[in-house]
Amino acid sequence: DQQVKQNSPSLSVQEGRISILNCDYTNSMFDYFLWYKKYPAEGPTFLISISSIKDKNEDGRFTVFLNKSAKHLSLHIVPSQPGDSAVYFCAASKPGTASKLTFGTGTRLQVTL
Amino acid sequence: GAVVSQHPSRVICKSGTSVKIECRSLDFQATTMFWYRQFPKQSLMLMATSNEGSKATYEQGVEKDKFLINHASLTLSTLTVTSAHPEDSSFYICSARVRQGSYGYTFGSGTRLTVV
Numbered sequence: 001d002q003q004v005k006q007n008s009p010s011l012s013v014q015e016g017r018i019s020i021l022n023c024d025y026t027n028s029m030f031d032y033f034l035w036y037k038k039y040p041a042e043g044p045t046f047l048i049s050i051s052s053i054k055d056k057n058e059d060g061r062f063t064v065f066l067n068k069s070a071k072h073l074s075l076h077i078v079p080s081q082p083g084d085s086a087v088y089f090c091a092a093s094k095p096g097t098a099s100k101l102t103f104g105t106g107t108r109l110q111v112t113l
Numbered sequence: 114g115a116v117v118s119q120h121p122s123r124v125i126c127k128s129g130t131s132v133k134i135e136c137r138s139l140d141f142q143a144t145t146m147f148w149y150r151q152f153p154k155q156s157l158m159l160m161a162t163s164n165e166g167s168k169a170t171y172e173q174g175v176e177k178d179k180f181l182i183n184h185a186s187l188t189l190s191t192l193t194v195t196s197a198h199p200e201d202s203s204f205y206i207c208s209a210r211v212r213q214g215s216y217g218y219t220f221g222s223g224t225r226l227t228v229v
Contacts (some may be wrong), residue, residue, distance in 0.1 A: 002156075009154075041219030043119070043206050044157070089157065100147065101208075101218065103157040106141075 003027045004092050006104040013111050019077040021107050023090035026071065030092035034101065035064060035075045038087045047088075048075070080111045115141045115211040117220025126197055126228055134192045134224045136207035143209035143220040146190035147218075148182060152205040163190050 005024045013019045023033075031052040036044035050057040050064045050073065057064050077084055086108045087108045091101040116139040126132050136146060143167050149157040163169040163184035173178050179201075181193040190209075194201055207221040 004156075036220075041122070041204070041223060041225060043117075043208075043222045045220070046218060098163060100159055101157075102159070103149075105156045106154075 002105065004029075004090060004102050004104040005013045006088075006090060006107045008107050009105070010108040010110070013080045013109065015082060015111055015113050016079045018080075019075075019080045019084065019109055021046050021075040021077075021090075021109065021113070023055065023073045023075075023104050024071060025092050027092070027094070027102075029094045030102075031095050032093040033064070033066060033073050034091045034093070035062075036103075037084075038089060038106070040087075044089060077109075080109075082111050082113065085109055085111045090108060115209075115219045117143070117207060117209050117219050119224060121209055121224055122222060124223045124227070126226070128198055128228055131193055131194055131195045132197055132226060134194075134207075134226075136190050136192075136209070136221050138188045138209050141209075141211055142187035143190070144164040144187060145210055146184055147161055147208040148180075148190075148192050149206045149208065151206065151223075157206065160192075181202075194226065197226070199228045202226055202228045 003026050034049040035047040038044040048059050048062045048064050050066050055066050066073045087106045089106045090104045118137045120135050135190045146163045148160045151157045160175045162169045163182045165184045169182035184190040206223040
């Protein structure tokens with residue numbers, strides 16, 4: 001039962017354009033969402049997060065949008081850079097569960113020149 | 114920033130042997146450590162949650178006797194894959210919450226285990 005889904009396994013974007021990565025979840029108990037970036041054979045690196053009480057959080061080139069009614073969140077990267085090429089995971093957490101994260105399946109972003 | 118050091122980064126072992134993976138929090142105390150595994154092109158799946166000084170909590174379907182977790186101190190947690198089989202070959206990653214009450218998770222660099 002995949003409670004956090006990233007339906008696009010891959011995405012290719014031209015340098016300088018906007019990258020939009022999507023994530024859907026099924027469990028309405030999730031109240032905190034995070035995005036991680038991962039390179040092969042390395043651990044994930046935290047990018048940005050958002051609490052369910054907000055609908056937008058911005059940090060530099062990264063913005064996360066949350067639509068609770070649709071159980072959908074998205075990560076916008078603008079402008080995209082070649083160094084952004086990696087696999088991006090969204091993750092979700094429920095209250096009172098020792099902060100366990102449930103990860104999505106990941107989207108591989110390729111930023112081309 | 115908070116760093117979790119994970120070793121080894123890569124290990125190849127023979128079927129039937131045991132492998133120990135270590136995760137150390139270098140500049141903070143990790144009361145809770147999470148252990149994940151990732152199969153190729155798949156998500157990170159939580160295996161277990163270890164708390165310093167107590168028994169680990171395993172996720173459904175994860176064999177406790179096969180994946181031994183020890184969290185003997187606030188800076189060290191270990192995962193031992195016992196009697197390893199080829200199907201245990203995977204990428205194992207640990208994660209710790211930087212401080213209580215926050216969502217600042219930091220991850221180790223992962224261990225690629227290959228069982229031959």
